[in-house]
Amino acid sequence: MTVSGKLSHMTDHAELPRRRGSSREDRCERDSGDDGERESSRGTSCRSSTSAFSRPPLLVAEHLCKTYRHGKLSVAALRDVTLSIASGATVCIGGRSGSGKSTLLRQLGLIDTPDAGRIVIEGEDVGSLSQRARGELRLRKLGYVFQEYALLEELTAQENVALPALMRGASRRQSRRRALKQLDLVGLGERAHHRPKELSGGEQQRVAIARALVNEPRILFADEPTANLDSASAQVVMRTLAALSAELRVAVVFVSHEPDDRDYAALTVTMRDGELSEGHG
Amino acid sequence: MSAPRVRVALFLSGRSLLRSNRGVLAATIAMLALVYLNMLFLPALIAGASNHVLLRLRETTTGDVAIVPANRHHGIADVEAYEHEVASLRGVAGVAAVTLVGREAFAGGSGGSWPVYATEPAAYDRVFTTYRDMIEGRWLRRGETDGIVLGASVVGRGRRKLTKLRSALSSVHVGSWVEVVLSDGRSHRFRVTGIFDDEFSAADGKAFTTNAAAAKLLHGVPDTADEVFVKTSAGASSEAVRREITPLSSAVDVESAAELEEPIHEQLGSDRLISDVLKVVSALVAAITIFMVTYVDLVNRRRQIGIERAIGIRSSAIVASYCMKALAYATLAMLLGALIFEAAIVPLVAAHPFHFPNGPVSLRPSGHEMLRDGVLLGIVAVLAAWIPAGRSVRMRILDAIWG
Numbered sequence: 001m002t003v004s005g006k007l008s009h010m011t012d013h014a015e016l017p018r019r020r021g022s023s024r025e026d027r028c029e030r031d032s033g034d035d036g037e038r039e040s041s042r043g044t045s046c047r048s049s050t051s052a053f054s055r056p057p058l059l060v061a062e063h064l065c066k067t068y069r070h071g072k073l074s075v076a077a078l079r080d081v082t083l084s085i086a087s088g089a090t091v092c093i094g095g096r097s098g099s100g101k102s103t104l105l106r107q108l109g110l111i112d113t114p115d116a117g118r119i120v121i122e123g124e125d126v127g128s129l130s131q132r133a134r135g136e137l138r139l140r141k142l143g144y145v146f147q148e149y150a151l152l153e154e155l156t157a158q159e160n161v162a163l164p165a166l167m168r169g170a171s172r173r174q175s176r177r178r179a180l181k182q183l184d185l186v187g188l189g190e191r192a193h194h195r196p197k198e199l200s201g202g203e204q205q206r207v208a209i210a211r212a213l214v215n216e217p218r219i220l221f222a223d224e225p226t227a228n229l230d231s232a233s234a235q236v237v238m239r240t241l242a243a244l245s246a247e248l249r250v251a252v253v254f255v256s257h258e259p260d261d262r263d264y265a266a267l268t269v270t271m272r273d274g275e276l277s278e279g280h281g
Numbered sequence: 282m283s284a285p286r287v288r289v290a291l292f293l294s295g296r297s298l299l300r301s302n303r304g305v306l307a308a309t310i311a312m313l314a315l316v317y318l319n320m321l322f323l324p325a326l327i328a329g330a331s332n333h334v335l336l337r338l339r340e341t342t343t344g345d346v347a348i349v350p351a352n353r354h355h356g357i358a359d360v361e362a363y364e365h366e367v368a369s370l371r372g373v374a375g376v377a378a379v380t381l382v383g384r385e386a387f388a389g390g391s392g393g394s395w396p397v398y399a400t401e402p403a404a405y406d407r408v409f410t411t412y413r414d415m416i417e418g419r420w421l422r423r424g425e426t427d428g429i430v431l432g433a434s435v436v437g438r439g440r441r442k443l444t445k446l447r448s449a450l451s452s453v454h455v456g457s458w459v460e461v462v463l464s465d466g467r468s469h470r471f472r473v474t475g476i477f478d479d480e481f482s483a484a485d486g487k488a489f490t491t492n493a494a495a496a497k498l499l500h501g502v503p504d505t506a507d508e509v510f511v512k513t514s515a516g517a518s519s520e521a522v523r524r525e526i527t528p529l530s531s532a533v534d535v536e537s538a539a540e541l542e543e544p545i546h547e548q549l550g551s552d553r554l555i556s557d558v559l560k561v562v563s564a565l566v567a568a569i570t571i572f573m574v575t576y577v578d579l580v581n582r583r584r585q586i587g588i589e590r591a592i593g594i595r596s597s598a599i600v601a602s603y604c605m606k607a608l609a610y611a612t613l614a615m616l617l618g619a620l621i622f623e624a625a626i627v628p629l630v631a632a633h634p635f636h637f638p639n640g641p642v643s644l645r646p647s648g649h650e651m652l653r654d655g656v657l658l659g660i661v662a663v664l665a666a667w668i669p670a671g672r673s674v675r676m677r678i679l680d681a682i683w684g
Contacts, residue, residue: 111591112679132595139593150588150682154300159292164592166292169285211592 057084058218058251059108064117066103066274077103078114079274085219089251090242092265099271101255102147102223108253109144109221110134122218139168143212143250145222149204151196151211157183157203158192161211168215175214182210185247186240202233206240213244220245222254226261238264289594290601297602298609301578306610309574313614313658314621316567320654321622321646323556329630329645330637331549335542337481337640340410343541344377344510345519346526348533356380356505357533364404364509370525372517375407378506382495385462386435386488389452395435397461397488398507399495408512411477411484418455418475426494429459429471432485433478461488469498480640509533560654564661571607571665579603579673586673587681596674600667607666608659615655622646 066078077100085091085108095101106112108119110126118127121141126134138144151160161179162170170178183189186206188199196204205225212220222241226234242264245252254261262268270277298306339345348367350357357363360378368376383397402421406412411430412420421428437451453459457473471490479485513522523537579586589599627644634641673681 106679109591112677135590135593135595138591144591146588146591146682150584150591152585152588154296159296163289163292163589163594167285167289167594167598172288172292215593 058087058089058122060084060120061108062118062120064104064107064114064119066100066107066112066114076274078107078117081117081274081276083269083276085251085253087218087251088245088249089253090245090264090266091251091253092262092268093253093255093271094257094262094268095271096257100274101257101271103274104271104276105221105223105253105255108219109142110138111144139164139215141218143215143217143220145205145208145212145220145225145254147224147227149196149201149208149228151204151207153196156193156195157188157199157207157210160196160207161214164211165214178214179210182214183207185213185244186210187236200233202229202236205229205233205237209237209240209244213248213250216248217250219251219253222252224255224257226256226258231260234258234261286595286598286601289598290605293589293599293602294605294609297606305574309570309610310613310617312570313567313610313662314618316563316570317615317618317654317658318622318626319566320560320563320658321618321651322626322644323559324553324650324654325622325627325644325646326635326642327549327552327556328647328650330552330639330642331545332645333637333642334481334545334639337479337484338542338545339538341414341479341481341484342409343538344375344408345513345538346511346523347536347541348509348511348526349536350507351532351534356507357509357530358505360504360506360509363530366529367509367511367526370522372513372522372525373511374514374517375404375512376509377401377404377408377512378509379405380492380495380506381464382490382499383461383463383488386431386450386459387462388450388457388459391450391452392460393435393450395432395486395488397429397490399490399492401492405489408510411479411489414477414479415475416478418473420475420477421489421491422474423491424493425474425491426497427470427472428474428494429461429488429490430475430477431459431473431488433476434482434485435488436476459488461490463498465499467498482639560657564657567611567658568661568665571610571662572669574610575603575607575666576669579669583673583676583681584683587676587678587683590674590678591682599674600670603666603670604663607662611655611659611662615658619651619655622651 061084062082064078064081065076068075068077079100081100081104093101093104103112107114110119118125120126121137124137126137129137151157152163155163158176158179161182162175165175165178166172180189180192183192186209188203188206188210191199191203191207196207199207205228209220209222209225212222220241225241226237229237238261241252241254244250254265256262348357357378364376364378367373377400379398379400381396382399385394386392386397400421402412402423406420415430416433418430421430431450431453435450436453450459453473453476455473455475458470459473460468460470462468471494477485511522511526513519519538523535527535586599590596623646627646631643634643636642
């Protein structure tokens with residue numbers, strides 16, 4: 001597997017808050033503090049995290065916090081998570097169920113908004129962007145594969161894949177051609193005119209991958225892409241992801257709690273109780 | 282909205298229409314088609330009624346131009362010469378003078394107040410169509426001095442309730458003798474030569490005899506007349522003819538058809554207001570139908586909408602796809618409704634018209650009105666889809682995906 005980038009994260013999360021004289025919990029509580037001050041302190045961590053790379057990072061996430069509230073109950077899903085992802089990296093985010101790995105992926109994929117912290121993609125702080133601009137960014141630079149296939153039932157495989165291309169401005173013909181090309185890449189060219197219900201779970205997930213790649217994103221996020229698949233289908237999906245990452249030079253960040261899936265990543269990090277720690281697959 | 286968004290909206294709405302539940306699609310279109318039919322029906326009925334009234338008014342009662350004495354107590358003097366002058370004008374196809382010669386008629390123990398007019402039959406035929414509406418016997422002949430024709434209301438023909446009125450000469454038929462109280466107070470017996478039914482209440486309550494009979498019975502007739510009616514030739518404007526006639530005499534008032542129809546139009550104004558109110562109700566029903574269909578669709582597709590947004594499809598494109606779908610529903614409903622209306626309902630009502638007090642009424646659809654109602658239906662459908670669709674895309678993506 002070609003590794004074309006690295007992931008760096010704050011390996012010493014305990015130290016960083018101590019240096020600033022505040023705890024991680026304090027930082028997550030301070031989600032509405034002074035922006036200028038927050039910018040300054042995060043700039044430090046950002047610089048320290050990118051200093052290890054020869055290239056500037058594609059995505060930098062700093063001090064991400066996310067708490068889910070259900071009435072009086074609140075669950076801290078992310079606690080001051082900081083990481084950066086370089087172009088072409090293949091990263092697995094592991095961890096037990098409920099550790100916050102999917103939450104982290106959704107923040108990075110701009111599907112959700114963190115309570116605190118900031119995300120910078122190719123130098124652009126997405127926190128300052130409107131919903132419309134975030135949508136545009138998702139369309140142009142990010143691809144997202146959901147755990148449960150998430151294909152549009154009324155559309156064929158080809159139409160599912162073509163839709164983001166159409167939204168990005170391709171003509172009907174161009175988008176169909178590009179969709180077919182992506183389906184060929186994931187080995188489903190012959191199933192282009194099948195509806196999702198006519199495809200197996202593994203095939204649906206590969207269609208979802210083709211859809212995520214049709215606009216040639218810089219980063220592909222995959223949330224437990226093999227969770228609902230049998231082992232044979234899971235292997236096909238993971239091989240497809242790894243091969244496409246190498247061939248298309250797309251950074252791939254995927255969430256998985258399957259130990260086997262970690263073999264496909266150059267780097268594995270682990271989420272535990274909303275905190276990030278390094279671990280190798 | 283940018284071209285890609287329009288393309289995506291068209292793509293999504295088209296696929297959804299083609300591949301969604303056919304039963305729901307058919308039921309929605311059928312419901313909207315009914316609403317559209319409802320929007321069309323009453324205006325077409327009012328148009329049919331007004332058309333009937335205005336047409337019958339011209340054909341049986343007022344002609345295209347009506348000339349009356351300026352001073353209502355005196356008739357139009359030297360009427361024969363005046364008729365010739367009017368008849369010689371450009372755009373005039375016929376001129377008929379009428380004189381009121383009696384106000385009451387009796388036969389077989391029944392009687393009542395009906396105006397009896399004297400006229401020159403041939404001239405009257407050139408202005409009015411009464412001679413074509415005979416249901417018994419024949420129209421008057423020039424020179425006959427004892428003949429009379431009676432309107433259907435006078436004899437109660439075709440109107441069951443009227444035959445029960447003591448005043449209706451229900452025992453009268455062609456050949457019967459009718460006693461008329463003339464304008465000088467004397468009575469004279471006329472033989473009924475015909476009974477006409479103009480299907481217009483204002484005309485069917487009259488009786489006619491000839492100028493020859495009036496000349497024999499009354500002094501001064503036919504030198505003076507109470508009214509002169511003018512039929513314009515095809516394509517001629519009644520207003521233009523009125524302007525030509527007016528300078529001929531200062532002793533008369535000349536009114537064109539448009540002026541004569543004013544009271545009818547005022548009456549129809551109320552009917553149109555009722556029609557508009559019902560149209561608003563129909564539009565609300567259409568809006569609620571589309572709103573419910575869209576809302577249920579949105580609830581069922583909440584996750585799909587979340588996915589669409591997550592993969593970068595603009596919210597505006599998603600909302601537009603629902604609006605386009607609603608517009609497609611409305612357009613299909615309009616076409617179906619128009620087809621049913623023109624091909625089934627209008628011919629059916631023409632064959633079996635509604636019987637209103639002023640006569641039989643059929644539907645008179647207006648292409649302009651149908652198009653306007655179709656546009657109204659389309660606008661209402663788009664608005665009714667836009668409201669729930671707009672709200673649904675404001676939901677957080679994750680909430681939408683998770684349901």
